[in-house]
Amino acid sequence: xxxxxxxxxxxxxxxxxxxxxxxxxxxxxxxxxxxxxxxxxxxxxxxxxxxxxxxxxxxxxxxxxxxxxxxxxxxxxxxxxxxxxxxxxxxxxxxxxxxxxxxxxxxxxxxxxxxxxxxxxxxxxxxxxxxxxxxxxxxxxxxxxxxxxxxxxxxxxxxxxxxxxxxxxxxxxxxxxxxxxxxxxxxxxxxxxxxxxxxxxxxxxxxxxxxxxxxxxxxxxxxxxxxxxxxxxxxxxxxxxxxxxxxxxxxxxxxxxxxxxxxxxxxxxxxxxxxxxxxxxxxxxxxxxxxxxxxxxxxxxxxxxxxxxxxxxxxxxxxxxxxxxxxxxxxxxxxxxxxxxxxxxxxxxxxxxxxxxxxxxxxxxxxxxxxxxxxxxxxxxxxxxxxxxxxxxxxxxxxxxxxxxxxxxxxxxxxxxxxxxx
Numbered sequence: 478x479x480x481x482x483x484x485x486x487x488x489x490x491x492x493x494x495x496x497x498x499x500x501x502x503x504x505x506x507x508x509x510x511x512x513x514x515x516x517x518x519x520x521x522x523x524x525x526x527x528x529x530x531x532x533x534x535x536x537x538x539x540x541x542x543x544x545x546x547x548x549x550x551x552x553x554x555x556x557x558x559x560x561x562x563x564x565x566x567x568x569x570x571x572x573x574x575x576x577x578x579x580x581x582x583x584x585x586x587x588x589x590x591x592x593x594x595x596x597x598x599x600x601x602x603x604x605x606x607x608x609x610x611x612x613x614x615x616x617x618x619x620x621x622x623x624x625x626x627x628x629x630x631x632x633x634x635x636x637x638x639x640x641x642x643x644x645x646x647x648x649x650x651x652x653x654x655x656x657x658x659x660x661x662x663x664x665x666x667x668x669x670x671x672x673x674x675x676x677x678x679x680x681x682x683x684x685x686x687x688x689x690x691x692x693x694x695x696x697x698x699x700x701x702x703x704x705x706x707x708x709x710x711x712x713x714x715x716x717x718x719x720x721x722x723x724x725x726x727x728x729x730x731x732x733x734x735x736x737x738x739x740x741x742x743x744x745x746x747x748x749x750x751x752x753x754x755x756x757x758x759x760x761x762x763x764x765x766x767x768x769x770x771x772x773x774x775x776x777x778x779x780x781x782x783x784x785x786x787x788x789x790x791x792x793x794x795x796x797x798x799x800x801x802x803x804x805x806x807x808x809x810x811x812x813x814x815x816x817x818x819x820x821x822x823x824x825x826x827x828x829x830x831x832x833x834x835x836x837x838x839x840x841x842x843x844x845x846x847x848x849x850x851x852x853x854x855x856x857x858x859x860x861x862x863x864x865x866x867x868x869x870x871x872x873x874x875x876x877x878x879x880x881x882x883x884x885x886x887x888x889x890x891x892x893x894x895x896x897x898x899x
Contacts, residue, residue, distance in 0.1 A: 499879065506872035520873035530874070533851040536763055537881075540834060540852060543764075545827035548771045549820060552778025556786050557808065559779075569783065573776035580773075584840025587769040591756035591841065601753030608751050615748040616661055616706050620652040625694050626685070628652075634744030637712070644736045648680030651695055652704060655684055660702055667703035667727040678731040680740070682707045682723045703727020708743055711735035757842065759849040766841050766850060770834065778823045785819030786812070818896065825889045832882055853878050 509516045524530050555572055559565035575583065592598030595605040622628035622636055627649055631637040642648040647669055667683030682704040683697055692698040705725035710717045711734070719735045756765045789812065797807050813820075835854035842850035853874055861871030 502872045502875045502879075505868060506876050507869075509869050510867045512868065516869055520869045521877075523870055524873055524877060529848055529851060530853075530856055530870075532848060533853050533856040536851060537832065537853050539763060540767065540770075540831040541828055544767050544770050544774075544831045545824050547767070548774045548827055549778050549782075549823050551771065551775040552780075552782050552823065553813075553816070553820070555775065555779040556783040557812065560783070560786060569776075569779060573780055575773045576776050578773065580836035581840060583769055583773055584837045587765075587772075587837075588757075588841050590769075591765050593752065593755060593757070595753050598753070598756075600756055604753045605751055608753075615746055615750065617652070617655050617704060617746055618749045619654045620684075620704070620747055621654045622652055623685070623694065626651050627695065628742070631741055634747055635741055637739050637741040641737045641739055642678050642680070642711075642735065644676040644678055644733065648678060648740055649695060649697075650680060650682035650704075650707075650709070650740065650742065651685035652682070653684065653686050655686075655704075657684070657686075657688055657702070660684065661705055661725075663725050664702040664705055665726040666699065667697045667701050669697050670728040670730070676733040676736060678711070678733075678735045678738075678740075680709075680729055680731075681727045682709065682729065682742075683727040708746055710741045710743060711738035712741050713738045717741075757846055759846050762842050762846040762850040766837050769837055769841060770831070774827060774830070778827070781823050782816060782819055785816050789815050818892070821892055822889075825885055825892070828885050829882055829889075832878060832885075853881075 505512065506520050507516060507518075508514065509519070524534070555569070559568050562568065578586070589597065590599045591601075593601060595601040627639050628636045628651070629639050638648065638650070667681055669681055670679040681697060684702050684704060685694060686692065687698050687700050692701060703726040704723055705727065707723040707727075707729075709721050709723065709729055709731070711719040711731050713735075718738055719731045721729045721731050723729045755761065793811055793815070794807055797811050802810070833854050834852055835858065838847075838850050838852050838855050839858075847855075857871055857874040857878065860867055860874060
Protein backbone atom coordinates (compact mmCIF):
# COMPACT_ATOMS: atom_id res chain seq x y z
CA UNK A 478 0.00 0.00 0.00
CA UNK A 479 2.85 2.38 0.82
CA UNK A 480 4.49 1.69 -2.54
CA UNK A 481 1.16 2.21 -4.33
CA UNK A 482 0.61 5.55 -2.62
CA UNK A 483 4.04 6.81 -3.69
CA UNK A 484 3.74 5.43 -7.23
CA UNK A 485 0.16 6.57 -7.87
CA UNK A 486 0.91 10.24 -8.82
CA UNK A 487 3.63 9.17 -11.25
CA UNK A 488 1.41 6.45 -12.72
CA UNK A 489 -1.47 8.91 -13.19
CA UNK A 490 0.78 11.38 -14.98
CA UNK A 491 2.32 8.59 -17.07
CA UNK A 492 -1.09 7.32 -18.05
CA UNK A 493 -2.48 10.75 -18.86
CA UNK A 494 0.53 12.08 -20.77
CA UNK A 495 1.94 8.92 -22.40
CA UNK A 496 -0.28 5.83 -22.33
CA UNK A 497 -3.59 7.51 -23.20
CA UNK A 498 -2.19 9.59 -26.13
CA UNK A 499 -0.50 6.50 -27.56
CA UNK A 500 -3.66 4.43 -27.25
CA UNK A 501 -5.84 7.16 -28.75
CA UNK A 502 -3.43 7.67 -31.65
CA UNK A 503 -3.46 3.94 -32.43
CA UNK A 504 -7.27 3.93 -32.34
CA UNK A 505 -7.57 7.11 -34.44
CA UNK A 506 -5.22 5.72 -37.09
CA UNK A 507 -7.90 3.17 -38.07
CA UNK A 508 -10.52 5.84 -38.84
CA UNK A 509 -10.97 8.17 -41.79
CA UNK A 510 -10.32 11.89 -42.04
CA UNK A 511 -13.48 12.88 -40.19
CA UNK A 512 -13.10 10.16 -37.55
CA UNK A 513 -16.63 8.85 -38.11
CA UNK A 514 -15.97 5.89 -40.43
CA UNK A 515 -13.71 2.92 -39.84
CA UNK A 516 -10.92 2.90 -42.47
CA UNK A 517 -9.09 -0.25 -41.44
CA UNK A 518 -5.54 -0.26 -42.74
CA UNK A 519 -6.31 2.38 -45.35
CA UNK A 520 -4.29 5.07 -43.60
CA UNK A 521 -1.29 2.76 -43.32
CA UNK A 522 -1.57 1.92 -47.02
CA UNK A 523 -1.48 5.67 -47.71
CA UNK A 524 1.86 5.91 -45.90
CA UNK A 525 3.52 3.73 -48.53
CA UNK A 526 1.58 4.88 -51.60
CA UNK A 527 1.64 8.66 -51.17
CA UNK A 528 4.73 10.10 -52.85
CA UNK A 529 5.28 12.86 -50.28
CA UNK A 530 5.16 10.46 -47.33
CA UNK A 531 7.43 7.97 -49.11
CA UNK A 532 9.97 10.78 -49.53
CA UNK A 533 9.70 11.51 -45.80
CA UNK A 534 10.34 7.82 -44.97
CA UNK A 535 13.33 7.72 -47.32
CA UNK A 536 14.77 10.91 -45.83
CA UNK A 537 14.31 9.53 -42.32
CA UNK A 538 16.34 6.46 -43.28
CA UNK A 539 19.08 8.76 -44.59
CA UNK A 540 18.96 10.76 -41.35
CA UNK A 541 19.15 7.65 -39.14
CA UNK A 542 22.14 6.23 -41.02
CA UNK A 543 24.16 9.38 -41.76
CA UNK A 544 23.58 11.93 -38.97
CA UNK A 545 24.34 9.74 -35.88
CA UNK A 546 27.30 8.08 -37.61
CA UNK A 547 28.93 11.35 -38.67
CA UNK A 548 28.26 13.09 -35.35
CA UNK A 549 29.64 10.13 -33.37
CA UNK A 550 32.70 9.82 -35.61
CA UNK A 551 33.47 13.54 -35.27
CA UNK A 552 32.91 13.38 -31.52
CA UNK A 553 35.34 10.46 -31.28
CA UNK A 554 37.96 12.26 -33.34
CA UNK A 555 37.62 15.49 -31.35
CA UNK A 556 37.76 13.64 -28.01
CA UNK A 557 40.90 11.66 -28.92
CA UNK A 558 42.75 14.55 -30.54
CA UNK A 559 42.06 17.02 -27.73
CA UNK A 560 43.05 14.60 -24.99
CA UNK A 561 46.72 15.63 -25.17
CA UNK A 562 46.27 19.20 -26.41
CA UNK A 563 47.11 21.96 -23.97
CA UNK A 564 44.02 23.96 -24.86
CA UNK A 565 41.81 20.88 -25.20
CA UNK A 566 39.27 22.08 -22.64
CA UNK A 567 38.77 25.38 -24.43
CA UNK A 568 38.37 23.56 -27.76
CA UNK A 569 35.78 21.20 -26.25
CA UNK A 570 33.90 24.20 -24.88
CA UNK A 571 33.74 25.79 -28.33
CA UNK A 572 32.61 22.55 -29.98
CA UNK A 573 30.00 21.90 -27.29
CA UNK A 574 28.65 25.46 -27.33
CA UNK A 575 26.13 24.86 -30.19
CA UNK A 576 24.24 22.56 -27.80
CA UNK A 577 23.22 25.70 -25.91
CA UNK A 578 21.47 26.96 -29.06
CA UNK A 579 17.88 25.89 -29.64
CA UNK A 580 16.93 24.02 -32.80
CA UNK A 581 14.90 27.01 -33.93
CA UNK A 582 17.82 29.40 -33.51
CA UNK A 583 20.19 26.95 -35.24
CA UNK A 584 17.73 26.67 -38.11
CA UNK A 585 17.65 30.45 -38.55
CA UNK A 586 21.46 30.61 -38.41
CA UNK A 587 21.91 27.94 -41.07
CA UNK A 588 19.14 29.33 -43.24
CA UNK A 589 21.39 32.39 -43.54
CA UNK A 590 24.56 30.30 -43.86
CA UNK A 591 23.08 28.44 -46.84
CA UNK A 592 21.72 31.58 -48.54
CA UNK A 593 22.27 31.39 -52.31
CA UNK A 594 23.59 34.96 -52.61
CA UNK A 595 27.36 34.88 -51.86
CA UNK A 596 27.08 38.38 -50.37
CA UNK A 597 24.79 36.99 -47.66
CA UNK A 598 25.40 33.26 -47.36
CA UNK A 599 28.65 32.25 -45.62
CA UNK A 600 28.80 28.82 -47.29
CA UNK A 601 28.55 30.24 -50.80
CA UNK A 602 30.86 33.15 -49.97
CA UNK A 603 33.59 30.64 -49.07
CA UNK A 604 32.75 28.37 -51.99
CA UNK A 605 32.76 31.20 -54.53
CA UNK A 606 36.00 32.56 -53.08
CA UNK A 607 37.71 29.19 -53.55
CA UNK A 608 36.24 28.79 -57.04
CA UNK A 609 37.33 32.25 -58.17
CA UNK A 610 40.85 31.56 -56.93
CA UNK A 611 41.24 28.86 -59.59
CA UNK A 612 38.74 30.09 -62.21
CA UNK A 613 38.60 33.83 -62.74
CA UNK A 614 35.10 35.21 -63.15
CA UNK A 615 34.06 37.69 -65.81
CA UNK A 616 33.47 41.38 -65.16
CA UNK A 617 30.95 41.76 -68.00
CA UNK A 618 28.69 38.66 -67.93
CA UNK A 619 25.80 40.21 -69.89
CA UNK A 620 27.70 42.54 -72.21
CA UNK A 621 26.80 42.29 -75.91
CA UNK A 622 26.93 44.38 -79.10
CA UNK A 623 23.93 45.98 -80.79
CA UNK A 624 23.13 45.18 -84.45
CA UNK A 625 24.36 48.67 -85.38
CA UNK A 626 27.76 48.03 -83.81
CA UNK A 627 30.85 46.91 -85.79
CA UNK A 628 30.78 43.59 -83.91
CA UNK A 629 29.06 40.28 -84.58
CA UNK A 630 28.67 36.94 -82.81
CA UNK A 631 31.58 34.55 -83.40
CA UNK A 632 30.07 31.42 -81.80
CA UNK A 633 30.57 29.97 -78.35
CA UNK A 634 29.69 33.25 -76.68
CA UNK A 635 32.53 35.25 -78.31
CA UNK A 636 32.25 38.33 -80.52
CA UNK A 637 34.47 39.62 -83.33
CA UNK A 638 34.72 42.65 -85.60
CA UNK A 639 32.77 42.49 -88.85
CA UNK A 640 35.82 43.69 -90.82
CA UNK A 641 39.60 43.42 -90.33
CA UNK A 642 41.28 46.28 -88.51
CA UNK A 643 43.94 48.51 -90.09
CA UNK A 644 46.81 50.54 -88.67
CA UNK A 645 46.13 54.25 -88.49
CA UNK A 646 42.40 53.70 -88.04
CA UNK A 647 41.29 53.26 -84.36
CA UNK A 648 39.33 50.05 -83.76
CA UNK A 649 35.98 50.63 -82.10
CA UNK A 650 34.59 47.92 -79.80
CA UNK A 651 31.33 49.23 -78.33
CA UNK A 652 29.18 47.03 -76.08
CA UNK A 653 25.97 47.40 -74.11
CA UNK A 654 24.23 45.32 -71.44
CA UNK A 655 26.32 46.32 -68.42
CA UNK A 656 24.60 48.38 -65.74
CA UNK A 657 26.68 51.45 -64.83
CA UNK A 658 26.51 50.39 -61.17
CA UNK A 659 28.12 47.05 -62.09
CA UNK A 660 31.07 48.56 -63.92
CA UNK A 661 34.55 48.03 -62.38
CA UNK A 662 35.31 50.50 -59.60
CA UNK A 663 38.38 51.79 -61.42
CA UNK A 664 36.46 52.45 -64.68
CA UNK A 665 37.29 55.80 -66.23
CA UNK A 666 35.61 57.82 -68.99
CA UNK A 667 36.40 56.25 -72.35
CA UNK A 668 38.54 58.09 -74.89
CA UNK A 669 39.55 57.53 -78.49
CA UNK A 670 43.29 56.71 -78.63
CA UNK A 671 45.74 58.66 -80.75
CA UNK A 672 47.17 57.05 -83.87
CA UNK A 673 50.37 55.07 -83.42
CA UNK A 674 53.24 56.01 -85.74
CA UNK A 675 54.76 52.50 -85.60
CA UNK A 676 51.91 50.87 -87.50
CA UNK A 677 50.41 49.40 -84.34
CA UNK A 678 46.69 48.80 -83.96
CA UNK A 679 45.00 51.04 -81.42
CA UNK A 680 41.40 51.08 -80.33
CA UNK A 681 38.90 51.56 -77.56
CA UNK A 682 36.36 49.23 -75.90
CA UNK A 683 33.63 51.06 -74.03
CA UNK A 684 30.09 50.89 -72.74
CA UNK A 685 28.11 52.55 -75.52
CA UNK A 686 25.42 53.84 -73.21
CA UNK A 687 24.90 57.33 -71.80
CA UNK A 688 22.95 57.60 -68.56
CA UNK A 689 19.95 59.84 -69.12
CA UNK A 690 20.10 59.38 -72.88
CA UNK A 691 21.50 61.63 -75.58
CA UNK A 692 24.44 59.47 -76.63
CA UNK A 693 25.24 58.46 -80.21
CA UNK A 694 25.89 54.83 -81.20
CA UNK A 695 29.42 53.86 -82.24
CA UNK A 696 30.72 57.16 -80.86
CA UNK A 697 32.65 57.68 -77.62
CA UNK A 698 30.54 60.21 -75.74
CA UNK A 699 31.93 62.14 -72.73
CA UNK A 700 29.87 60.33 -70.09
CA UNK A 701 30.52 56.80 -71.35
CA UNK A 702 32.94 54.54 -69.47
CA UNK A 703 35.74 52.33 -70.74
CA UNK A 704 35.56 48.54 -70.34
CA UNK A 705 38.82 48.14 -68.43
CA UNK A 706 40.04 44.55 -68.22
CA UNK A 707 38.29 43.39 -71.40
CA UNK A 708 40.45 40.76 -73.13
CA UNK A 709 41.03 41.23 -76.87
CA UNK A 710 42.62 38.86 -79.41
CA UNK A 711 43.83 39.52 -82.97
CA UNK A 712 43.02 36.54 -85.23
CA UNK A 713 44.46 35.86 -88.69
CA UNK A 714 43.62 32.70 -90.65
CA UNK A 715 42.12 31.12 -87.53
CA UNK A 716 45.28 31.75 -85.48
CA UNK A 717 45.70 34.23 -82.62
CA UNK A 718 48.62 36.52 -83.49
CA UNK A 719 48.35 38.98 -80.60
CA UNK A 720 46.54 39.54 -77.32
CA UNK A 721 45.95 42.52 -75.09
CA UNK A 722 43.72 43.85 -72.31
CA UNK A 723 41.87 47.16 -72.33
CA UNK A 724 43.00 49.83 -69.88
CA UNK A 725 40.69 51.52 -67.36
CA UNK A 726 39.65 54.07 -69.98
CA UNK A 727 39.00 51.32 -72.53
CA UNK A 728 42.01 52.00 -74.74
CA UNK A 729 44.19 49.16 -75.99
CA UNK A 730 47.18 48.66 -78.27
CA UNK A 731 48.24 45.72 -80.46
CA UNK A 732 51.53 45.17 -82.33
CA UNK A 733 51.89 45.70 -86.08
CA UNK A 734 51.39 41.94 -86.58
CA UNK A 735 47.69 42.53 -85.90
CA UNK A 736 47.30 44.70 -89.01
CA UNK A 737 44.61 43.13 -91.19
CA UNK A 738 43.43 40.78 -88.43
CA UNK A 739 39.94 40.37 -87.04
CA UNK A 740 39.62 41.41 -83.41
CA UNK A 741 37.88 38.86 -81.23
CA UNK A 742 36.45 39.29 -77.75
CA UNK A 743 36.77 35.80 -76.15
CA UNK A 744 33.79 34.21 -74.45
CA UNK A 745 35.66 34.35 -71.14
CA UNK A 746 34.83 38.08 -71.07
CA UNK A 747 31.13 37.31 -70.88
CA UNK A 748 30.97 34.16 -68.76
CA UNK A 749 28.26 34.36 -66.13
CA UNK A 750 29.64 34.93 -62.65
CA UNK A 751 29.74 31.83 -60.47
CA UNK A 752 27.07 32.14 -57.78
CA UNK A 753 28.00 29.05 -55.80
CA UNK A 754 26.03 25.93 -54.90
CA UNK A 755 22.27 25.68 -54.40
CA UNK A 756 22.62 24.28 -50.88
CA UNK A 757 18.88 24.46 -50.31
CA UNK A 758 17.94 23.13 -53.74
CA UNK A 759 16.13 19.79 -54.17
CA UNK A 760 19.37 17.79 -54.45
CA UNK A 761 21.40 19.08 -51.50
CA UNK A 762 18.78 20.29 -49.04
CA UNK A 763 18.79 17.10 -46.93
CA UNK A 764 22.61 16.83 -46.66
CA UNK A 765 22.75 20.56 -45.86
CA UNK A 766 20.27 20.21 -43.00
CA UNK A 767 22.10 17.12 -41.72
CA UNK A 768 25.25 19.26 -41.68
CA UNK A 769 23.55 21.76 -39.37
CA UNK A 770 22.42 18.90 -37.10
CA UNK A 771 25.97 17.53 -36.91
CA UNK A 772 27.22 21.03 -36.04
CA UNK A 773 24.91 21.00 -33.02
CA UNK A 774 25.32 17.42 -31.80
CA UNK A 775 28.98 16.60 -32.49
CA UNK A 776 29.81 18.43 -29.24
CA UNK A 777 27.34 16.25 -27.33
CA UNK A 778 29.01 13.11 -28.71
CA UNK A 779 32.48 14.51 -27.96
CA UNK A 780 31.70 15.22 -24.30
CA UNK A 781 30.28 11.74 -23.65
CA UNK A 782 33.14 10.02 -25.48
CA UNK A 783 35.73 12.18 -23.70
CA UNK A 784 34.22 11.12 -20.36
CA UNK A 785 34.52 7.48 -21.39
CA UNK A 786 38.03 8.08 -22.65
CA UNK A 787 39.08 9.51 -19.28
CA UNK A 788 38.05 6.25 -17.60
CA UNK A 789 40.09 3.92 -19.82
CA UNK A 790 42.86 1.96 -18.07
CA UNK A 791 46.03 3.74 -19.12
CA UNK A 792 48.20 0.72 -18.43
CA UNK A 793 46.64 -1.10 -21.41
CA UNK A 794 47.45 1.77 -23.74
CA UNK A 795 50.99 2.11 -22.46
CA UNK A 796 51.56 -1.64 -22.67
CA UNK A 797 50.52 -1.61 -26.30
CA UNK A 798 52.92 1.23 -27.05
CA UNK A 799 55.74 -0.59 -25.25
CA UNK A 800 55.01 -3.66 -27.39
CA UNK A 801 55.61 -1.56 -30.50
CA UNK A 802 52.09 -0.56 -31.51
CA UNK A 803 51.82 2.80 -33.26
CA UNK A 804 49.15 5.36 -32.37
CA UNK A 805 46.78 4.24 -35.14
CA UNK A 806 46.97 0.61 -33.94
CA UNK A 807 46.40 1.69 -30.34
CA UNK A 808 43.39 3.74 -31.43
CA UNK A 809 41.85 1.06 -33.66
CA UNK A 810 42.55 -2.08 -31.62
CA UNK A 811 42.37 -0.83 -28.02
CA UNK A 812 40.78 2.61 -27.66
CA UNK A 813 37.76 2.04 -29.92
CA UNK A 814 36.90 -1.46 -28.56
CA UNK A 815 37.10 -0.19 -24.98
CA UNK A 816 34.89 2.76 -25.90
CA UNK A 817 32.29 0.55 -27.60
CA UNK A 818 29.70 0.88 -24.77
CA UNK A 819 29.97 4.67 -24.80
CA UNK A 820 29.83 4.80 -28.61
CA UNK A 821 26.72 2.62 -28.43
CA UNK A 822 25.04 5.02 -26.02
CA UNK A 823 25.83 8.00 -28.25
CA UNK A 824 24.65 6.26 -31.43
CA UNK A 825 21.38 5.05 -29.92
CA UNK A 826 20.64 8.43 -28.35
CA UNK A 827 21.23 10.25 -31.63
CA UNK A 828 19.20 7.70 -33.60
CA UNK A 829 16.18 8.31 -31.39
CA UNK A 830 16.79 12.03 -31.63
CA UNK A 831 16.94 12.17 -35.43
CA UNK A 832 13.73 10.17 -35.78
CA UNK A 833 11.99 13.13 -34.15
CA UNK A 834 13.82 15.90 -36.02
CA UNK A 835 11.39 18.59 -37.04
CA UNK A 836 12.57 22.12 -36.21
CA UNK A 837 15.66 22.20 -38.42
CA UNK A 838 13.85 20.90 -41.49
CA UNK A 839 10.87 23.20 -41.01
CA UNK A 840 13.01 26.33 -40.58
CA UNK A 841 15.91 25.72 -42.98
CA UNK A 842 14.19 24.19 -46.01
CA UNK A 843 12.56 26.82 -48.26
CA UNK A 844 9.03 26.25 -49.47
CA UNK A 845 10.22 25.17 -52.91
CA UNK A 846 12.32 22.34 -51.42
CA UNK A 847 10.21 21.44 -48.39
CA UNK A 848 8.81 18.31 -50.05
CA UNK A 849 12.34 17.16 -50.94
CA UNK A 850 13.57 17.69 -47.36
CA UNK A 851 10.46 16.20 -45.77
CA UNK A 852 10.79 13.88 -42.75
CA UNK A 853 8.17 11.92 -40.82
CA UNK A 854 7.91 14.35 -37.89
CA UNK A 855 7.36 17.24 -40.28
CA UNK A 856 4.86 15.25 -42.33
CA UNK A 857 3.04 14.39 -39.09
CA UNK A 858 2.66 18.10 -38.44
CA UNK A 859 1.59 18.86 -42.03
CA UNK A 860 -0.94 16.02 -42.09
CA UNK A 861 -2.44 16.78 -38.69
CA UNK A 862 -2.85 20.56 -38.83
CA UNK A 863 -4.08 23.10 -41.34
CA UNK A 864 -7.05 23.34 -43.66
CA UNK A 865 -6.40 19.96 -45.32
CA UNK A 866 -5.65 18.09 -42.10
CA UNK A 867 -6.22 14.34 -42.09
CA UNK A 868 -5.95 13.13 -38.51
CA UNK A 869 -6.26 9.52 -39.63
CA UNK A 870 -3.09 9.73 -41.70
CA UNK A 871 -1.40 11.88 -39.06
CA UNK A 872 -2.13 9.29 -36.38
CA UNK A 873 -0.82 6.54 -38.64
CA UNK A 874 2.44 8.48 -39.07
CA UNK A 875 2.67 8.87 -35.28
CA UNK A 876 2.25 5.12 -34.85
CA UNK A 877 4.87 4.47 -37.52
CA UNK A 878 7.32 6.75 -35.70
CA UNK A 879 6.62 4.87 -32.46
CA UNK A 880 7.27 1.53 -34.17
CA UNK A 881 10.54 2.85 -35.59
CA UNK A 882 11.70 4.07 -32.17
CA UNK A 883 10.80 0.89 -30.28
CA UNK A 884 13.56 -1.36 -31.75
CA UNK A 885 16.19 1.28 -31.01
CA UNK A 886 14.90 1.64 -27.45
CA UNK A 887 14.84 -2.15 -27.05
CA UNK A 888 18.51 -2.33 -28.04
CA UNK A 889 19.30 0.46 -25.59
CA UNK A 890 17.44 -1.25 -22.71
CA UNK A 891 19.14 -4.55 -23.46
CA UNK A 892 22.53 -2.86 -23.43
CA UNK A 893 21.75 -1.13 -20.13
CA UNK A 894 20.75 -4.46 -18.54
CA UNK A 895 24.01 -6.02 -19.68
CA UNK A 896 25.93 -3.13 -18.14
CA UNK A 897 24.05 -3.47 -14.85
CA UNK A 898 24.97 -7.20 -14.60
CA UNK A 899 28.71 -6.46 -14.79
